[in-house]
Amino acid sequence: MPWSVLVVDDHPIVRDGFCHLFDSIGDYQSIAQAGSGKEALNQASLQSFNLILVDHSLPDIKGPELIKALKLxxxxxxxxxxxxYDNNPYVQQAEEAGVHAYLSKRTAADELPLALERITQGEFFLSSDVARNLKQRERAQKQAGLDKLTSREQQVFSLLARGYCVKTAARELDLNDKTVHTHRANICQKLGVQSDYQLLQLALKFGLLELSVLTD
Known part of the structure; x- marks a missing residue:
């Protein structure tokens, strides 16, 4: 059965490249393009699509948020x-949004045909280089002791690394200040660090924090 496809990316050259790729690998009845989240939502209001390819970083909305809206x-x-991006926060956001495949732009042209085959069989597809990088980071995190943190300590770690003070982190997690101070002390002891700046360095090193949160 012919498919209808929507390609969402803010770079015309990239969109055209994917459109040509779809033309070469399958029986696609129509291939539409959108350069922003707004354009994609407008296209989705006019036509039904079998497959929607979305760039993670769009000028007006993040890809995962757009996918949640398009799913409606x-x-x-x-x-x-x-x-x-090939680190965990981005992949996790995509999975939570409900994507069926996550492709690195470095390998998308080579892996798209296999990804389409896998997702139509009910499997989640992850680019080989992304999967490899996640495994390497996981091993490095264990060596650094990050796997020793409790789930609550991981939450506190993430907030402190983003620049939250103890009081703000406590309010965000609905905890009292003393509890967050205790978690912070335990985190620093387990990871062998002494300052929030060192926590930030660790978070960035192991791909636990999006750079965008530091510049928003």
Whole structure:
């Protein structure tokens, strides 16, 4: 059965490249393009799609948020996210949004045919280089002792690394200040660090923090 496809990316050259790729690998009845989240939502209000490919970073909305919105009108569609990012926060966001495949832009052209085959069989597809990088980071995190942190300590760690003070982190997690101070002391002891700046360095080193949160 012919498929209808929507390609969402803010770079015309990239969109054209994916459109040509779809033309070469399958029986696609129509291939539409959108350069922003707004354009994608407008296209989705006019037509039903079988497959929607979304860039993670768009000028007006993040890819995962766009996918959540598109799912309301396109529940039947398969969603593929393409991204230059290969670390865990981005992959996790995509999975939580409900994507069926996460492709690195470095390998998307080579792996898209296999990804389409896998997702139509009910599998989640992750680019080989992204999967490899996640495994390497996981091993490095264990060596650094990050696996020793409790789930609550991981939450506190993430907030402190983002620049939250103890009082703000406590309010965010609905805890009292003393409890967060205790968690912070335990985190520093387990990781062998002494300052929030060192926590930030660790978070960035192991891909636990998006750089965008530091510049928003």
């Amino acid at each position: 009108s396109q529940p039947q569609a398969y969603f593929v996210m393409v991204s230059i």
